[in-house]
Amino acid sequence: MPGIPNRIEHRTLTETRDLLDSGEVSSEELTRSALDRISALDKELGIFCYVNADGALQAARESDHRRSEGTALSPLDGIPMSLKDVLITAGVRTTCGSKHLENFVPPFDGTVPRKLTEAGAVLLGKTNCDEFAMGSSTENSAWGPSRNPWNPNYVPGGSSGGSAAAVAAGMGSYSLGTDTGGSVRQPASLCGVTGLKPTYGRVSRFGLVAFASSLDQIGPFTRTAEDAAHVLKVIAGHDPNDSTSQQVEVPDYVQALGNADRSLRGLKVGVPREFWGAGLQPEVAQEVRAAIQILSMLGAELHDISLPHTEYALSAYYIIAPAEASSNLARYDGMKYGYRAPGEGNSIESMLATRDFGFGDEVKRRIMLGTYALSAGYYEAFYKKAQQVRTLIAKDYSDAFNEVDVIVGPTSPTVAFRIGEKTDDPLAMYLNDVYTVPANLAGIPGVSIPCGFAEGLPIGLQFLGRHFDEVTLLRVAHVYQSATDWHKRTPDLRVENLT
Numbered sequence: 008m009p010g011i012p013n014r015i016e017h018r019t020l021t022e023t024r025d026l027l028d029s030g031e032v033s034s035e036e037l038t039r040s041a042l043d044r045i046s047a048l049d050k051e052l053g054i055f056c057y058v059n060a061d062g063a064l065q066a067a068r069e070s071d072h073r074r075s076e077g078t079a080l081s082p083l084d085g086i087p088m089s090l091k092d093v094l095i096t097a098g099v100r101t102t103c104g105s106k107h108l109e110n111f112v113p114p115f116d117g118t119v120p121r122k123l124t125e126a127g128a129v130l131l132g133k134t135n136c137d138e139f140a141m142g143s144s145t146e147n148s149a150w151g152p153s154r155n156p157w158n159p160n161y162v163p164g165g166s167s168g169g170s171a172a173a174v175a176a177g178m179g180s181y182s183l184g185t186d187t188g189g190s191v192r193q194p195a196s197l198c199g200v201t202g203l204k205p206t207y208g209r210v211s212r213f214g215l216v217a218f219a220s221s222l223d224q225i226g227p228f229t230r231t232a233e234d235a236a237h238v239l240k241v242i243a244g245h246d247p248n249d250s251t252s253q254q255v256e257v258p259d260y261v262q263a264l265g266n267a268d269r270s271l272r273g274l275k276v277g278v279p280r281e282f283w284g285a286g287l288q289p290e291v292a293q294e295v296r297a298a299i300q301i302l303s304m305l306g307a308e309l310h311d312i313s314l315p316h317t318e319y320a321l322s323a324y325y326i327i328a329p330a331e332a333s334s335n336l337a338r339y340d341g342m343k344y345g346y347r348a349p350g351e352g353n354s355i356e357s358m359l360a361t362r363d364f365g366f367g368d369e370v371k372r373r374i375m376l377g378t379y380a381l382s383a384g385y386y387e388a389f390y391k392k393a394q395q396v397r398t399l400i401a402k403d404y405s406d407a408f409n410e411v412d413v414i415v416g417p418t419s420p421t422v423a424f425r426i427g428e429k430t431d432d433p434l435a436m437y438l439n440d441v442y443t444v445p446a447n448l449a450g451i452p453g454v455s456i457p458c459g460f461a462e463g464l465p466i467g468l469q470f471l472g473r474h475f476d477e478v479t480l481l482r483v484a485h486v487y488q489s490a491t492d493w494h495k496r497t498p499d500l501r502v503e504n505l506t
C-alpha cells in the first residue's frame with residue numbers, strides 16, 4: 008500500500024506556504040525541484056504538453072524577492088502550479104490538445120491565469136488534455152495520452168487528465184482544469200486527488216477556449232479541500248468580460264474552513280437511490296458506502312433521496328454538449344487563425360481539408376452529432392427535448408436541496424481503466440460520466456475527494472451542493488479529510504519504477 012509522504016513534492020499548498028514563510032525553502036528551490044521531477048518522469052507519463060521552465064524560474068525569483076521584502080502577494084505566491092492547455096496564457100503556447108492550435112501563442116492571459124499571476128503563482132507549464140476537452144481519458148489529445156501516476160498502463164481520466172496526474176505525481180501543488188461534464192471531478196477520482204467544480208457562473212470563463220459554453224467551468228485540482236479553498240478564493244468572482252459570471256458575494260473560503268468545527272452535526276446529507284445502479288464497480292460501491300458511514304459517525308444525518316430523472320442525464324448531456332461544441336468549433340476553418348491545410352483549392356475545399364486534418368476523430372464525432380441535433384427537422388426532437396430534460400434534472404436537484412444540504416455518491420462508476428480499453432467504444436467511454444454530468448446540467452457545484460482503493464487504484468467520493476454553496480461542499484470534504492488519510496496516499500513514482 009502506498010505510504011504517507013513527507014517529501015516536499017507531496018506537501019499540501021498550505022504546508023508549502025508555511026515552508027516558504029519560514030524561509031526553509033525558496034520558491035526557486037521548489038520550482039527547480041518540480042522542473043527536475045517533470046524532466047525525470049514526464050517522458051513516461053505525458054502529463055505536460057509545454058514546460059515553461061524559464062518563465063517559471065523567473066517568476067520564482069521574483070517571488071523570492073517579494074517575500075524577502077515582506078510583500079508576498081497572496082498565500083499562493085511562489086508556489087509552483089500548472090494549467091490545463093485550454094486556458095489561454097500570454098506568451099505561453101496553448102494548444103487545447105489539437106493540431107489546429109499547435110503553434111498558437113495567445114497575446115493575453117485569460118481571467119483565471121491573470122488572477123493567478125497577480126497572486127504570485129509560478130506556472131510550471133500547460134497540462135495535456137483531451138482535444139478541446141472532449142473525452143474521459145486524455146487519450147484524445149493530438150500529443151498522445153497522459154498516463155495515471157498510480158499505474159502508467161492506466162488512464163488518468165479526462166478530459167483534464169494531465170492536471171489531475173500532475174498533482175498526483177507531485178509536479179506542483181495544484182493545477183487548474185475545466186469541467187463541462189465531469190472533467191475535473193472524474194480525473195480527480197481516478198488519480199486520487201481533490202477536484203472541485205464550482206457553480207456555473209462562480210469563476211470567469213474569459214480566456215477559456217470554449218467546449219460547451221453553458222456547461223464549462225474552471226476548477227482546481229489540489230491535495231486537500233483546504234487547498235481548494237485557497238485557490239477558489241483567488242479565482243472566484245464576477246468578471247465584466249464574462250457576462251455569465253455572477254455578481255454574487257465571494258465568501259472567504261479559507262476562513263470558513265478555519266471556523267468549521269470537526270463535526271458534521273446537523274448537516275443533512277442526501278444519498279440518492281439512483282446512484283447505485285448497473286455499471287457501478289462493486290469495490291467502488293463498497294468504499295463509497297463506507298465513506299458515507301464515516302460521515303454519519305462524524306454527525307451527519309443521512310437521508311434517502313430520489314433524483315428521478317438521473318437516467319436521462321447522459322443522453323441529454325450528449326446532445327447539448329455536442330450541439331454547443333459544433334457551434335463553438337465552427338471558427339476553426341483555417342481562415343480566421345490557427346492551422347490551414349496546404350493546397351490550392353477554393354475556400355470551401357480549403358476549409359474542408361483544414362477541418363479534416365486539424366480535428367481528431369472524437370471532435371469530428373461531436374461536431375457531426377451536434378450539427379445533426381441542431382438541424383432543421385431534428386432540432387425539436389433532439390436539442391429542444393434535451394433542454395426540457397435539462398430543466399427536469401435541475402428541478403430534481405432544487406427539490407432535493409429543499410430537504411438536504413449536500414448530496415453524496417460515487418464520482419465515477421469504476422476506477423481507472425487501461426489505456427486503449429475504451430477507445431473503440433465511444434458509448435462505453437461516455438458511461439464514465441454518468442454521475443458527473445447532472446451537476447453541469449443543473450449548474451451546481453461538486454467536489455471529488457479520494458475515499459479508498461481497488462486494485463491499487465484510487466476511488467473517488469463526490470459531494471454535490473446548492474448553487475454558490477461551495478462553502479458547505481468544502482467544509483464536508485475538509486471534515487472528512489481531517490478524519491481520514493486517503494488523500495495523503497501518494498503513488499510510488501521512482502524513475503526506476505517507470506522504465
Ligand code: GLN
Pocket residue numbers: 140141142143165166185186187188189190191218328440
Ligand atoms: N467526459 C465528458 C465529455 O467527454 C466531459 C468532458 C469535460 O467535462 N470537459 O464530454
